[in-house]
Amino acid sequence: MTAQTTPPQTPQTPQTPQRNLPRNRLLRAKDLWDASGSSELTGGFLEVDDIGRRLSAMVDAGQLLRVQRGVYLEPSIWLQTAPWERHLIVAAAVNLQSPSTRFCRATALVMHGFGLLRPPEAVTVRTARNDAVGLHPGTALTGRASASTIQRLLHAHPEALDGGAHGPAALRTLGTRRHQYPRAFRDKLREGLGQEWDKPYQSALVRQRFPIPESLPAALVAGMWTWLEPIGLVLADTVPRMSFAEAVAVLDAYRAGRFGAQAEPGGALSAVEPWLSLVASARGRERWKVAWEFSEAGAESVGESWARVRIAELGFTAPELQRRFLLPHGVTCRTDFYWEDPGVVGEFDGLQKYRASMTLSGLDPAQAVIAEKEREDGLRSLGVRVVRFTWADLQDSTRLQRLLSNAGVPRSARSTGADVFYRDNRRAGRPRRAR
Numbered sequence: 001m002t003a004q005t006t007p008p009q010t011p012q013t014p015q016t017p018q019r020n021l022p023r024n025r026l027l028r029a030k031d032l033w034d035a036s037g038s039s040e041l042t043g044g045f046l047e048v049d050d051i052g053r054r055l056s057a058m059v060d061a062g063q064l065l066r067v068q069r070g071v072y073l074e075p076s077i078w079l080q081t082a083p084w085e086r087h088l089i090v091a092a093a094v095n096l097q098s099p100s101t102r103f104c105r106a107t108a109l110v111m112h113g114f115g116l117l118r119p120p121e122a123v124t125v126r127t128a129r130n131d132a133v134g135l136h137p138g139t140a141l142t143g144r145a146s147a148s149t150i151q152r153l154l155h156a157h158p159e160a161l162d163g164g165a166h167g168p169a170a171l172r173t174l175g176t177r178r179h180q181y182p183r184a185f186r187d188k189l190r191e192g193l194g195q196e197w198d199k200p201y202q203s204a205l206v207r208q209r210f211p212i213p214e215s216l217p218a219a220l221v222a223g224m225w226t227w228l229e230p231i232g233l234v235l236a237d238t239v240p241r242m243s244f245a246e247a248v249a250v251l252d253a254y255r256a257g258r259f260g261a262q263a264e265p266g267g268a269l270s271a272v273e274p275w276l277s278l279v280a281s282a283r284g285r286e287r288w289k290v291a292w293e294f295s296e297a298g299a300e301s302v303g304e305s306w307a308r309v310r311i312a313e314l315g316f317t318a319p320e321l322q323r324r325f326l327l328p329h330g331v332t333c334r335t336d337f338y339w340e341d342p343g344v345v346g347e348f349d350g351l352q353k354y355r356a357s358m359t360l361s362g363l364d365p366a367q368a369v370i371a372e373k374e375r376e377d378g379l380r381s382l383g384v385r386v387v388r389f390t391w392a393d394l395q396d397s398t399r400l401q402r403l404l405s406n407a408g409v410p411r412s413a414r415s416t417g418a419d420v421f422y423r424d425n426r427r428a429g430r431p432r433r434a435r
Helices: 029-036 048-060 075-079 083-097 105-111 147-156 195-204 231-241 244-256 273-278 282-294 302-313 351-360 365-381 391-395 397-407
Strands: 065-068 071-073 122-126 134-136 175-179 206-209 225-228 320-326 332-339 344-348 385-389
Touching: 029 048, 048 065, 048 071, 065 075, 065 083, 071 075, 071 083, 075 083, 075 147, 083 105, 083 122, 105 122, 105 225, 105 231, 231 244, 231 273, 231 282, 244 282, 244 302, 302 332, 302 344, 302 391, 302 397, 332 365, 344 397, 365 385, 385 397, 391 397
Parallel strands: 122 175, 344 385
Antiparallel strands: 065 071, 134 175, 206 225, 320 332, 332 344
């Protein structure tokens, strides 16, 4: 009788059950293991590394996204989030991996509640090491997922947007850009904080709960605290490095108090002045001065600030901001821009205006459009001409010029002084080509 031998069986890798993973959270293998208390959550794995390997496999299968090395997220959260808010998801992942991170520049502005003209291209943090300065690209969100897996993922989330366009660009991650401390803070150029500035800098840092937009689940950053530089330092260090329009948008918001979780009192120059000494060049200081003098508290959005800059750059007279009109049916309305001499109202139509209507008045977007039409009819009945412009008109200045010229908006010889923003001086903060 011939003995039968049983072929050796290949051990099967236990599966991390996706249904058991915490929802609406940034995931790390260590946190999953620490929180489980048993093998149920981790699918029977005995080692943290096993959990990490399984999470990586889920990325390759399109079931998770890798936001930062070792930090994972459900694809639906990323893809349903507006492109300008994904930056905060990556910043939260950076903070989760390194809670002592000091956020600066554009990321600190966002965390302080400022709206920016365009989303930051990277998460901006401080480093004391010269060899660590620069852009550190992020990991691939989809890992080693095949093209067909990525297409299935996008097909399952048709709402995925990248700047308003559907497509694979919605799965582009953000890297981390590390900056040395301002030169004025360093005793030696190649070292971190000098002794004289170390204590004032550390004491000025802001410790706060990680900010999260209402569109994202609160559990994403539950219990997370972060360090960021104070508003005065962030403005002094960042504004001279921006384009003129970006700088004005930030300073308009600062003057108006449009930052923070709730509206703050209008920002004062005195809060920034102690930090202006760190602006290393005369060109940078001139940029700050020009942007500050052009800024106003009247603009109510980033789009309105950009429109103000465009109007001035095209040589038109400066409009009055937020002019009030009493309409025939007894309702008072405010207009974005008003030129009294020709009797022209300018209205910037940003998408957020209609989104905000749902929160502020309970109207849905369709009702908001109808209300805007009735408001416009009321203005015209007063003998006022209404001209509307959009983001596309601001992006193509010839379109905006044609709209304003046709409406009879007068010209002006006034100079913005913004030429200083367009001269070639990288040290003063020349806008760099996107990388």
